[in-house]
Amino acid sequence: MKGIKITWAGVLVALTVIGAAIKIPAIIGSVALDAFPALLGAAILGGPAGAIVGGMGxxxxxxxxxxxxxxFHLLVAAEMAILAFIFAVFYRRGRKWTASLLFVLGNSFAAPLPFLLLMGEAFYLAIVPSLFIGSILNTVVAILIIPRLAKAVEPLLTNVRSVK
Structure with a gap:
């Protein structure tokens, strides 16, 4: 089973790279569809796998x-890993809206808090709207894809478990 999880995690990290290439202009930089693969991994493969996909992604x-x-991207990667893990905990307990809300609020307002101290209030206030829009987009995409992808992945994980 570990091999299949590693393979799917690798596919999701690759999907992160593809999502990062899809840019939507924002106030600072751009918004990308690079976080939803971490949410997919968290919901389907579990918290640790989602955290790895989120950080590496x-x-x-x-x-x-x-x-x-x-x-500072190392800090952001660690924050993404933590947020993906938290998403997994709530989503896998059947609380998908709580998981979604916590991810959006955490990624939009809590994750950039260290930059409030490091780079100042102007940077924080400028980046939050972009992060908020990006978080909502990534979460909506994930919530729409998770049930469909789970139907494809779960039988593979189940078949491997029953073979052992």
Whole structure:
């Protein structure tokens, strides 16, 4: 089963790179569809896999964007991993709207809080609207795709479990 989970996590990280290439202009930089694969991984494969997809996905997305925040992207990757894990905890307990709301609020308002201290209030206030729009878009895409992808992935995970 671990091999299948690793394979699907790799596919989702690759999907993050594709999503990062889909840019929607925003106040600072752009909004990308790079977070929804982490939510897919979290809901279908579990919290640890979703966290890995979220962290690695952010780093690859930032790399494609030229790493505008430099080493601070390591902090953002850790925040994405934590948010994906939290999403998994609530989503897998059947509380998908709570999971979605926590992800949107966490990614939009809580995750950039360190930058309020590091870069100032103007940066925080400028980046929050873009993060809010991006979080909503990524969450909606994930919520629409999760049930469909789960139908394709769950039988594979179940078949592997029954073979052992």
């Amino acid at each position: 952010h780093l690859l997305s930032a790399l494609m964007g030229g790493m505008p925040l430099g080493p």
